Amino acid sequence: MRNLKGLQDFIPVTVASSLKGPLGWAFAKVDSELPGTEVDPLYDSERVRDLYLRADPNYTGRYTVPVLWDKKTQTIVNNESSEIIRIFNTAFDDLLPEEYAKIDLYPKGLQTEIDQMNEWMYSDINNGVYRTGFAGSQETYEKAVKTLFDALDRAEGILQEEKEYLVGNRLTEADIRLWVTVIRHDPAYHGNFKCNIKDIRSGYPAINRWMKELYWNNEAFRSSIDWHHIKAGYYSLIEVNPTRIYPLGPIPDIEPL
Known part of the structure; x- marks a missing residue:
């Protein structure tokens, strides 16, 4: 949705490791095993949970992704993907070029x-x-x-x-x-x-x-x-795959047209 609406310049993305550990999703500061995992550019956090606790030190819920973070207020705007889709659809239209502002995925x-x-x-x-x-x-x-x-x-x-x-x-x-x-x-x-x-x-x-x-x-x-x-x-979810071994296939990942 971010790419479809041309929001890359407004909403940067930081990729946490997809290998879920006992404390949840980690940034590259503590887990750089997978290529593409990135460092938290704002606070040098170790894990996604650190953002939840920065927003609310008394938070005791789950530390889920995605997280839509407001850098100005230093808090979580939303962590529900279906709601983030709706936000991205119209919230930035006044700032976007017409070619992207006119894209409406919820007409x-x-x-x-x-x-x-x-x-x-x-x-x-x-x-x-x-x-x-x-x-x-x-x-x-x-x-x-x-x-x-x-x-x-x-x-x-x-x-x-x-x-x-x-x-x-x-x-x-x-x-x-x-x-x-x-x-x-x-x-x-x-x-x-x-x-x-x-x-x-x-x-x-x-x-x-x-x-x-x-x-x-x-x-x-x-x-x-x-x-x-x-x-x-x-395949890193130890609840369903204790060995954390992941498959090579299917090959190819997706078939050609």
Whole structure:
């Protein structure tokens, strides 16, 4: 979303290590094992948790990413990705060149349809992979994985017959929210989270076509992906992969058009 709206000059990004440790996500000051992990340029923090405690010394919740940080007030503006998407869509339009300001991924005429689609996609797909991967019993796992793939089947049906986008005839927030999960499915969720009833590349031709077109035809999507960080990060979760060994495949990471 940041790249789609041309916000790179307004909102710099600092990449934490995708290898989650006992104290959460670390910056390169204490964990530079993965190429691409960066140092906190503002406070030289060791970990993302340090930002949470800087914003609120009494904070006792989870230290999650992403974090949208306000340098002026030195606090967290938001840490929920779906809400950050909405912020980026319009909050900076007065400062952007017209070519980016006019991009609206949550247009008024499609908002109801987008909201309805987001509701089941978030519950059953975006969050569904985590309910599957972290299921504590066979019964819970089977219920979650079936719900996940029923939802993927539903998305497949929407994108069949060469439909280019999920809602209307244009790129919207709904495409972004589905894409961030399916692009990670084959390299991460399929194996590590046991989301393996089907893979995307062979089991969902319409989703696979749509995913590849966004990746190969739009630099904003392609530049947001680090395949090594995806695999190393998800397979570093010791709750589901105690050895932290990550796979080389699938090869290629994404198929050509």
